[in-house]
Amino acid sequence: MEALIHASPFTGYVYPNETIVPWTVLIVVYPYLTGLVAGAFTISSLYQVFGFTQLRPVAHFALLISLCCMLTVPLPLLLHLGHPERAFNAMITPHITSAFAIFGYAAAFYIVLLVLETWFVFRPHIVQQAQQQTGVMGWGYRILSLGSDDVSDKAMRYDQKWLFALAIIGIPGAHGLHGYVGFVFGSLKSREWWSSDLMPVIFLFSAIISGTALVIVLYVLSCKLRKVSVDLSCLKVMAYSLWGFMMFTLLIEGVEFASLVYRGREGIDVIMEFVKGPLVVPFFILQFGVGSVFPLAVITFLIWRGTGGTALVIGITGSAILVLLAVLMMRYNVVIGGQEISKTARGLVAYHPPIFGREGLLAAGIVLAIPMVLLMVLVRLFPPWEKAAA
Amino acid sequence: MDENERLEPHDKERRDFLSCLGSAIACGAAAVAANSVASPATAATPAAAAAAEPGIPGYDWSKHQWGFGVDAEKCIGCLRCVEACKKENNVALDPNHFRTWVERYVTLQGEDKARIDSQHDPVNIAASPKEGEYRFANRYKDANVEKAFFVPKLCNHCTNPACVQVCPTGATYKTEDGVVVIDHTYCIGCQYCVQACPYGARFFNEEKNVTDKCTWCYHRITKGLQPACVEVCPVGARVFGDRNDKQSPISQFIQNNRVRVLRPETGNAPNVFYVGTDKDVI
Numbered sequence: 001m002e003a004l005i006h007a008s009p010f011t012g013y014v015y016p017n018e019t020i021v022p023w024t025v026l027i028v029v030y031p032y033l034t035g036l037v038a039g040a041f042t043i044s045s046l047y048q049v050f051g052f053t054q055l056r057p058v059a060h061f062a063l064l065i066s067l068c069c070m071l072t073v074p075l076p077l078l079l080h081l082g083h084p085e086r087a088f089n090a091m092i093t094p095h096i097t098s099a100f101a102i103f104g105y106a107a108a109f110y111i112v113l114l115v116l117e118t119w120f121v122f123r124p125h126i127v128q129q130a131q132q133q134t135g136v137m138g139w140g141y142r143i144l145s146l147g148s149d150d151v152s153d154k155a156m157r158y159d160q161k162w163l164f165a166l167a168i169i170g171i172p173g174a175h176g177l178h179g180y181v182g183f184v185f186g187s188l189k190s191r192e193w194w195s196s197d198l199m200p201v202i203f204l205f206s207a208i209i210s211g212t213a214l215v216i217v218l219y220v221l222s223c224k225l226r227k228v229s230v231d232l233s234c235l236k237v238m239a240y241s242l243w244g245f246m247m248f249t250l251l252i253e254g255v256e257f258a259s260l261v262y263r264g265r266e267g268i269d270v271i272m273e274f275v276k277g278p279l280v281v282p283f284f285i286l287q288f289g290v291g292s293v294f295p296l297a298v299i300t301f302l303i304w305r306g307t308g309g310t311a312l313v314i315g316i317t318g319s320a321i322l323v324l325l326a327v328l329m330m331r332y333n334v335v336i337g338g339q340e341i342s343k344t345a346r347g348l349v350a351y352h353p354p355i356f357g358r359e360g361l362l363a364a365g366i367v368l369a370i371p372m373v374l375l376m377v378l379v380r381l382f383p384p385w386e387k388a389a390a
Numbered sequence: 391m392d393e394n395e396r397l398e399p400h401d402k403e404r405r406d407f408l409s410c411l412g413s414a415i416a417c418g419a420a421a422v423a424a425n426s427v428a429s430p431a432t433a434a435t436p437a438a439a440a441a442a443e444p445g446i447p448g449y450d451w452s453k454h455q456w457g458f459g460v461d462a463e464k465c466i467g468c469l470r471c472v473e474a475c476k477k478e479n480n481v482a483l484d485p486n487h488f489r490t491w492v493e494r495y496v497t498l499q500g501e502d503k504a505r506i507d508s509q510h511d512p513v514n515i516a517a518s519p520k521e522g523e524y525r526f527a528n529r530y531k532d533a534n535v536e537k538a539f540f541v542p543k544l545c546n547h548c549t550n551p552a553c554v555q556v557c558p559t560g561a562t563y564k565t566e567d568g569v570v571v572i573d574h575t576y577c578i579g580c581q582y583c584v585q586a587c588p589y590g591a592r593f594f595n596e597e598k599n600v601t602d603k604c605t606w607c608y609h610r611i612t613k614g615l616q617p618a619c620v621e622v623c624p625v626g627a628r629v630f631g632d633r634n635d636k637q638s639p640i641s642q643f644i645q646n647n648r649v650r651v652l653r654p655e656t657g658n659a660p661n662v663f664y665v666g667t668d669k670d671v672i
Contacts, residue, residue: 084578
């Protein structure tokens with residue numbers, strides 16, 4: 001039994017059952033991934049729905065990123081479940097009062113939507129490959145074409161209507177899915193650290209910045225790998241979006257924290273003890289300082305100075321990497337932090353994630369790497385760059 | 391033997407549901423009706439719960455309404471209840487899994503807030519004879535103690551249980567006779583309920599990979615016995631009975647004392663009633 005459990009030390013008084021933290025790094029990865037889905041989809045939609053033509057070079061790439069992350073979203077949850085083989089119980093017999101009960105349906109709906117949108121976006125490519133390729137690949141593309149090889153202007157206009165509709169449905173879909181993840185935490189009255197009406201909003205906006213940052217990093221990386229120059233106007237629009245959404249996220253987070261402190265309900269003493277102690281490095285230094293204020297200052301400087309060329313690319317990409325770190329830390333500080341503050345409001349649990357094991361850092365790292373591997377495959381099957389070149 | 395394994399009213403429901411679903415797939419639209427009729431999601435409602443009564447011979451759960459009382463004035467912190475519970479319910483012996491526990495509140499002279507510990511505190515573990523047997527260390531023997539008392543804790547079997555609300559599958563539910571139980575054969579082990587309980591009453595059972603908690607020894611009370619912790623308490627600090635019976639120990643306890651419940655502000659409406667607690671009790 002001892003080998004199966006990972007009990008944490010504590011200070012003050014915590015309930016005896018609280019020494020084993022129920023939700024671990026896998027549940028940190030879960031909202032992080034759904035956030036990346038929503039953020040990348042936002043970039044795709046800014047082009048697809050709102051006509052941000054500068055984003056054309058990354059629009060389809062962002063859609064693929066969103067799809068790859070979304071396909072991985074159920075994995076950390078399944079790994080975390082005590083009985084993953086019973087996961088479908090929640091869908092077969094959903095307990096409608098539970099915020100979790102809707103997840104299976106919402107995730108399934110959104111995966112279908114993303115797959116459909118991806119199919120419409122890459123249909124001309126699929127048809128072309130189905131006609132050109134032979135062997136297994138040819139068969140694969142022919143199956144993917146679903147027997148439809150009409151790429152006439154009329155058919156394309158019809159596809160565009162579908163794309164527009166799917167992108168429009170996808171916006172509330174993606175953002176709803178992630179806002180709902182925020183609701184799962186925010187609606188729990190048992191934990192003061194989570195129990196906030198602003199939690200869904202904070203989750204949503206931090207999702208948008210993380211997804212935007214991921215698209216920036218992967219786009220620049222892909223340009224380097226493909227040995228093509230980075231489209232600076234596209235990069236700038238993404239940087240502007242990142243800047244705007246970051247400002248908003250920081251403000252909301254600040255308001256949320258200020259409200260918590262100002263309300264000063266029972267347990268605020270131990271929360272302040274937590275904030276001034278264990279939270280200093282993960283929150284103030286990593287999430288707030290290095291991951292938010294610094295990149296915000298860098299992007300502000302770049303915009304203000306009108307920097308261009310390599311300096312702009314390096315500055316924005318570096319900032320985006322830090323933002324990705326900040327949002328990961330935000331998820332960690334919310335999910336793990338909330339459980340480190342005891343329900344007794346008289347003590348703190350000190351959780352140190354194990355490296356190995358099903359709920360260890362290594363497993364979480366592998367889960368985070370899976371969308372990247374998927375993306376490497378999908379980018380080869382459905383090159384998202386061709387339209388930009390055309 | 392764990393009554394969660396025996397008491398499986400949902401099993402029948404699920405079999406019904408699945409067979410309904412099977413025919414529904416064949417019949418098309420009937421599936422929706424089958425789902426809404428047979429889903430355990432509705433088990434929390436009295437009508438559906440009544441239909442799912444477990445087949446315990448000679449027991450009619452509609453005739454009972456169980457309640458629990460704790461007289462903290464009487465508790466001596468001997469922890470027999472904790473040990474008995476672990477043995478009776480096969481709870482892991484380590485100091486991280488408890489269906490019931492006892493808290494010690496000690497206010498020293500000159501201090502405003504009580505110092506709180508329980509049997510899982512490392513100092514108390516060091517003073518305990520072996521794993522599964524617990525003692526409170528005499529850690530305040532040289533201090534000027536102004537006030538000290540013990541408070542036994544357990545699942546509150548709330549009227550509006552937050553744990554039942556958040557369960558995505560309906561594996562945890564409230565029985566007709568007022569007990570919150572978990573169907574260990576249906577729980578997916580997501581631990582959302584562990585998070586939702588404001589009292590820290592739930593834990594994860596690593597042996598079965600499901601969540602676990604106090605059931606008021608449902609396997610005993612449905613046979614006319616007392617819960618194990620009540621049975622072994624040498625001072626009568628724990629009181630249990632049927633609230634439908636006005637002469638039962640719990641009815642008398644509530645009637646004759648000014649009782650309180652823990653954290654009423656959560657809206658959970660607990661069904662464990664306390665006497666002799668203090669402002670510091672959480």
